[in-house]
Amino acid sequence: MSKKQIKQCLIILLGSAILAFGLYNIHSISNITEGGILGLNLLLHHHFGISPSISNLIFNILFYSFGFFILGKDFIFKSAVSGVGFSGFYAIFERFEPIYPQIANYPLIASITGAIFVGVGVGLCIRYQSAPTGDDALVLGLEKVLKNVKIQWIYLICDVIVLGLSLTYIQFSKIIYSLISVIISGQIVGFIQKFNVKKAVK
Numbered sequence: 457m458s459k460k461q462i463k464q465c466l467i468i469l470l471g472s473a474i475l476a477f478g479l480y481n482i483h484s485i486s487n488i489t490e491g492g493i494l495g496l497n498l499l500l501h502h503h504f505g506i507s508p509s510i511s512n513l514i515f516n517i518l519f520y521s522f523g524f525f526i527l528g529k530d531f532i533f534k535s536a537v538s539g540v541g542f543s544g545f546y547a548i549f550e551r552f553e554p555i556y557p558q559i560a561n562y563p564l565i566a567s568i569t570g571a572i573f574v575g576v577g578v579g580l581c582i583r584y585q586s587a588p589t590g591d592d593a594l595v596l597g598l599e600k601v602l603k604n605v606k607i608q609w610i611y612l613i614c615d616v617i618v619l620g621l622s623l624t625y626i627q628f629s630k631i632i633y634s635l636i637s638v639i640i641s642g643q644i645v646g647f648i649q650k651f652n653v654k655k656a657v658k
Contacts, residue, residue: 464584465537471580472541472588478573480549485557486566489634491615492591493519495622502625516590523593526600527585534586535593542588567637574637575644582607583649608646612639 457465482488489495493515500506524532559566578592587593595614599607615638619631
């Protein structure tokens with residue numbers, strides 16, 4: 457493995473750690489959901505009784521296969537690094553109490569703060585064509601296919617569709633904070649992916 461690849465993997469792991477930290481310390485205790493696979497799993501479970509353990513596996517296989525077909529072997533290797541890194545860091549964070557559980561009482565602050573962690577974490581992974589989740593694999597593949605559409609808008613469209621469908625069983629007052637979170641996180645991902653790209657890949 458070259459120095460360039462090692463550097464990229466270290467940054468991908470940093471992104472995975474930031475993502476795991478935010479999801480555990482903010483999203484998991486404030487009931488802020490996401491769009492994408494997570495929201496779709498919950499939707500299918502509520503309406504059709506399909507276990508997320510089954511639907512999540514199917515979606516991940518489909519989306520990572522799509523990413524592999526569009527982006528190639530290097531994508532799969534880097535995504536394995538980010539995926540395993542995310543799971544490992546989340547398992548570590550779970551051993552400790554959330555840093556500030558009272559943030560659940562402030563949903564707007566939680567949605568914005570959580571979006572920053574998700575946006576920065578995913579952004580660092582996406583910057584090097586790495587997908588920590590199946591959602592990211594789908595979006596990276598779609599960005600390659602839809603060349604004139606920016607990645608942040610692809611994220612937003614996918615998330616809004618799932619959140620919109622989630623209104624069939626979740627109150628609008630709860631969905632609105634999730635919508636704020638996905639809008640902000642998607643914009644951050646797009647900014648990090650495009651910012652100073654030439655230097656980033658050296």
